Amino acid sequence: MSVVVTGATGHLGRLVVEGLLSQGFPAERVTATGRNTAKLTDLADRGVRTARADYADPTSLKEAFRGADTLLLVSGSEVGQRVEQHRNAIEAAREAGVAHVVYTSAPRATDTTLVLAPEHKATEEILTASGLTYTILRNGWYSENYASQLEQAREHGSFVGSAGQGRVASAARRDFAEAAAVVLRDPAAHAGAVHELSGDTAWTYADLADTLGELLGREVVYRDLDTEEHVAALTGAGLDEGTARFVAALDANTRDGELSATTGELSRLLGRPTTPVAETLRALL
Numbered sequence: 001m002s003v004v005v006t007g008a009t010g011h012l013g014r015l016v017v018e019g020l021l022s023q024g025f026p027a028e029r030v031t032a033t034g035r036n037t038a039k040l041t042d043l044a045d046r047g048v049r050t051a052r053a054d055y056a057d058p059t060s061l062k063e064a065f066r067g068a069d070t071l072l073l074v075s076g077s078e079v080g081q082r083v084e085q086h087r088n089a090i091e092a093a094r095e096a097g098v099a100h101v102v103y104t105s106a107p108r109a110t111d112t113t114l115v116l117a118p119e120h121k122a123t124e125e126i127l128t129a130s131g132l133t134y135t136i137l138r139n140g141w142y143s144e145n146y147a148s149q150l151e152q153a154r155e156h157g158s159f160v161g162s163a164g165q166g167r168v169a170s171a172a173r174r175d176f177a178e179a180a181a182v183v184l185r186d187p188a189a190h191a192g193a194v195h196e197l198s199g200d201t202a203w204t205y206a207d208l209a210d211t212l213g214e215l216l217g218r219e220v221v222y223r224d225l226d227t228e229e230h231v232a233a234l235t236g237a238g239l240d241e242g243t244a245r246f247v248a249a250l251d252a253n254t255r256d257g258e259l260s261a262t263t264g265e266l267s268r269l270l271g272r273p274t275t276p277v278a279e280t281l282r283a284l285l
């Protein structure tokens, strides 16, 4: 059985390839792909096949996917273009004879107000209508997303947001990657499954302040703002209006509990508890 992984030049895809290798999957049966294969040379040195694959270039996708039984489609990072890009990848998988597509989606993608969900929902719909066997990994939030709060806390002893008492059931990016590798090693066991993957513990921003305080050895305060105050603080710190509104919208989603569900599915796939947010942030320090 062979596996092709997209986005292997990025954080998650690379960790998935590393996860497959460390879980004993033969390197010669893995193809790591990205737009710039120069970023994949160390994987090639370890026996992994590498290939160029650009979601905007269907020919490159078809060539890269040929011969693979299973595709891990890591969702792209170009927000607004992803539905067409993912459609290209799913269509290329079908044309290349790939039997099973595993897609990294977002929490409760088909039933959430999460601002990032619509492209994931549309991709899930394309995939489930494709006739291919599929598995959907609805990845929760990465703990690494809170690196900027760590930096703010380190500099100012405080950080701002507009998430209120909302909780985040985050896990380490590596946890999600290892779970993807588990699925890719035995895709038939996950055929048709939609896995809602989250960290085992859901924390508030006030909890995050306490965690950062312990890590930094100083008092850290979370200052909760309303949405407009948050946008003003972000634009005042140099963000453009669109990005500031996007960040504030994600905090509103957090406040509304869209990232809070602790499903236990990630730790079940891993066979161990998920990595606590404190451990991920300590590693970032």
Ligand SMILES: NC(=O)c1ccc[n+]([C@@H]2O[C@H](COP(=O)([O-])OP(=O)(O)OC[C@H]3O[C@@H](n4cnc5c(N)ncnc54)[C@H](OP(=O)(O)O)[C@@H]3O)[C@@H](O)[C@H]2O)c1
Residues within 6 Å of the ligand: 006, 007, 008, 009, 010, 011, 012, 013, 034, 035, 036, 053, 054, 055, 056, 074, 075, 076, 077, 078, 085, 104, 139, 140, 141, 142, 145, 173
């Ligand atoms: N759950 C979360 O908390 C969370 C947070 C952030 C992102 N995400 C989603 O999860 C995905 C993986 O996360 P990550 O941390 O690995 O993100 P990342 O480090 O930004 O990696 C994104 C990957 O997507 C590739 N990509 C983007 N556009 C592409 C295109 N047109 N054709 C081919 N490849 C393309 C990038 O390739 P290049 O190296 O060529 O740019 C890169 O390999 C992200 O892309 C995003 O959809 C989830």
